[in-house]
Amino acid sequence: MKQLYFLLCLLLVGCRSEPKVDYEAQKSATFTTAAVAGPHPLATRTAVEVLRRGGNAIDAAVAMQFAMAVVFPRAGNIGGGGFLVYRAADGATLSLDYRETAPAAASRDMYLDTAGNVTEGLSTRGHLAVGVPGTVAGIAAMHERLGTLPWAELLQPAIDFARDGYRLSESEIDRLKRYHADFNEFNETTPFSDSTLGAGAQVKQPDLAATLIRIQEAGRDGFYTGETADLIVAEMESGGGLITRDDLAAYAPAWKEPITKDYKGYRLLSMPPSSSGGVALAQMAEMVEPYPLGDYGFQSVRSVQVIAEAMRRAYADRAEYLGDAKFYPVPVDSLLDDAYLRQRMADFRFDTAGTSVTTVAGQVAMKENFETTHISIVDSLGNAVSITTTLNGNYGSKVMVDGGGFFLNNEMDDFSAKPGVPNMFGLVGKEANAIEPGKRMLSSMTPTIVEKEGELFMVIGAPGGSTIITAVLQTFLNVAEYGMELPEAVAAPRFHHQWLPDQILYETDALAGGVLDSLTELGYQFREVNSMAVIKAVRVLPDGSLQAAADPRNPDDDVEGY
Ligand code: GLY
Numbered sequence: 001m002k003q004l005y006f007l008l009c010l011l012l013v014g015c016r017s018e019p020k021v022d023y024e025a026q027k028s029a030t031f032t033t034a035a036v037a038g039p040h041p042l043a044t045r046t047a048v049e050v051l052r053r054g055g056n057a058i059d060a061a062v063a064m065q066f067a068m069a070v071v072f073p074r075a076g077n078i079g080g081g082g083f084l085v086y087r088a089a090d091g092a093t094l095s096l097d098y099r100e101t102a103p104a105a106a107s108r109d110m111y112l113d114t115a116g117n118v119t120e121g122l123s124t125r126g127h128l129a130v131g132v133p134g135t136v137a138g139i140a141a142m143h144e145r146l147g148t149l150p151w152a153e154l155l156q157p158a159i160d161f162a163r164d165g166y167r168l169s170e171s172e173i174d175r176l177k178r179y180h181a182d183f184n185e186f187n188e189t190t191p192f193s194d195s196t197l198g199a200g201a202q203v204k205q206p207d208l209a210a211t212l213i214r215i216q217e218a219g220r221d222g223f224y225t226g227e228t229a230d231l232i233v234a235e236m237e238s239g240g241g242l243i244t245r246d247d248l249a250a251y252a253p254a255w256k257e258p259i260t261k262d263y264k265g266y267r268l269l270s271m272p273p274s275s276s277g278g279v280a281l282a283q284m285a286e287m288v289e290p291y292p293l294g295d296y297g298f299q300s301v302r303s304v305q306v307i308a309e310a311m312r313r314a315y316a317d318r319a320e321y322l323g324d325a326k327f328y329p330v331p332v333d334s335l336l337d338d339a340y341l342r343q344r345m346a347d348f349r350f351d352t353a354g355t356s357v358t359t360v361a362g363q364v365a366m367k368e369n370f371e372t373t374h375i376s377i378v379d380s381l382g383n384a385v386s387i388t389t390t391l392n393g394n395y396g397s398k399v400m401v402d403g404g405g406f407f408l409n410n411e412m413d414d415f416s417a418k419p420g421v422p423n424m425f426g427l428v429g430k431e432a433n434a435i436e437p438g439k440r441m442l443s444s445m446t447p448t449i450v451e452k453e454g455e456l457f458m459v460i461g462a463p464g465g466s467t468i469i470t471a472v473l474q475t476f477l478n479v480a481e482y483g484m485e486l487p488e489a490v491a492a493p494r495f496h497h498q499w500l501p502d503q504i505l506y507e508t509d510a511l512a513g514g515v516l517d518s519l520t521e522l523g524y525q526f527r528e529v530n531s532m533a534v535i536k537a538v539r540v541l542p543d544g545s546l547q548a549a550a551d552p553r554n555p556d557d558d559v560e561g562y
Helices: 002-015 041-052 057-071 135-146 151-164 170-178 180-186 206-218 226-239 245-250 277-288 301-321 338-344 465-480 486-491 515-522
Strands: 028-031 035-038 081-087 093-098 254-256 259-263 266-270 370-378 384-393 448-452 455-461 504-507 526-529 536-540 546-549 558-561
Touching: 028 486, 028 558, 035 041, 035 057, 035 536, 035 546, 041 057, 041 151, 041 370, 041 558, 057 081, 057 135, 057 151, 057 206, 057 370, 057 384, 081 135, 081 266, 081 448, 093 135, 135 151, 151 206, 170 180, 206 226, 226 245, 259 277, 266 277, 266 465, 277 301, 277 338, 277 448, 277 465, 301 465, 301 515, 370 455, 370 536, 384 448, 384 455, 448 465, 455 465, 465 486, 486 536, 486 546, 515 526, 546 558
Parallel strands: 504 526
Antiparallel strands: 028 546, 035 370, 035 558, 081 093, 081 384, 093 254, 259 266, 266 448, 370 384, 448 455, 455 536, 536 546
């Protein structure tokens, strides 16, 4: 078997073209046949090359995720986790949860000191912050079920980028420099040394290339067993981390039914728990649906009030009820019940701001600086892929597996370390999201597909921590309610409310024309931020062509297609 792989690799190496080292990102374009939106031009081009060779959207997503693990190291990953929402051309839908899990040795109070207080940094930096990675198992599972091109072929572009090198983008160089001291704290060496970070720098990642070749040869076992697993466990042991060989061998992704929500002729399909994204998105859509937002106007006082109050209520429920449904009886049906959600807005009034003191989680029947990244793909047949994947923070825990060449996540911070104490996104949680061995930490990732009158309409998602869900909602509403073209809808300034803290975050250009002052007079509190969440989307236009839009908020965001 090994010899066969060796021959295959030789063949592939012989055929491979030199990796592209130059690129310009484009933020929007319309294509006749297939389209990809993602965080980096080398990754989007990798996906389009697969599509042109006859691969389907899943094949393209497989190759693109591995390519992102090389060329977009701050969030692209094999050491993290993610979610897929999939809609086949015939309308069948699926989702795949490949979120990280807590190691078997994790415990509820593992981040608390002897006085019961959260120890700063323990869940966000270093070896103890790392959850058992799910990415490689997830990619293997989606390929096994839905892919068509050979696995080894789809790994090859990523291997080429890692072994032969590629030019770092300016924005990645800036980011890498910012985290250099962190890398030095947790690693003897990384490929991102000062000498590789000059303008136009080329970087090679030979250890990562070797890891990817092991995955190319052995599939998921090339990561979860054998040499790669040994390297991860050795890294854990060197820094006081918890992940064992058994944790790695036991990791399993889970196929699930997407959350669905109808909205004025549209249907939103999104991610169920262990993400909060689908539930919260559906809740907010249901709460705002009775209001004529289009008539109120984009970011008018009334529109902002209705949407912000729906956000407040959804995030209050998130904190109380959402977590890994395998470990906690998340009352999804009750949370999505139309009558419950209409009643949730019953105390909303236009003449004053609501408050997160009186607005707490509803009573439902019980039967639950950041980096993530997203890709949206539609192939020539009309299959649609929406994938959000994450290391959590930029470069995750900042721990790179020695000899393995990849960063490990700091996803453990997405658990509630202590009830009511905010995580790095300011999100609070309770019992539903307490740490337990083998449990998935609650996510905000919201990979979403939208249908209109039963046909594919839009593929959408974003990185951005807690602001992902509200950014997906606003981008959808910008098109569905405010009549914007997709590029305009993606670029439009956004706001965000997450129940606690009781304030509206807004991007610098948002809430213009006196709206901010009017809302302040009503009693709302605000905090200005430079930018939040970075959308990548594809929309099917009435003539069947595909309009792809990436986000000007990330210089490297890119769309490609044909
Ligand atoms: N790590 C960010 C999220 O999953 O929401």
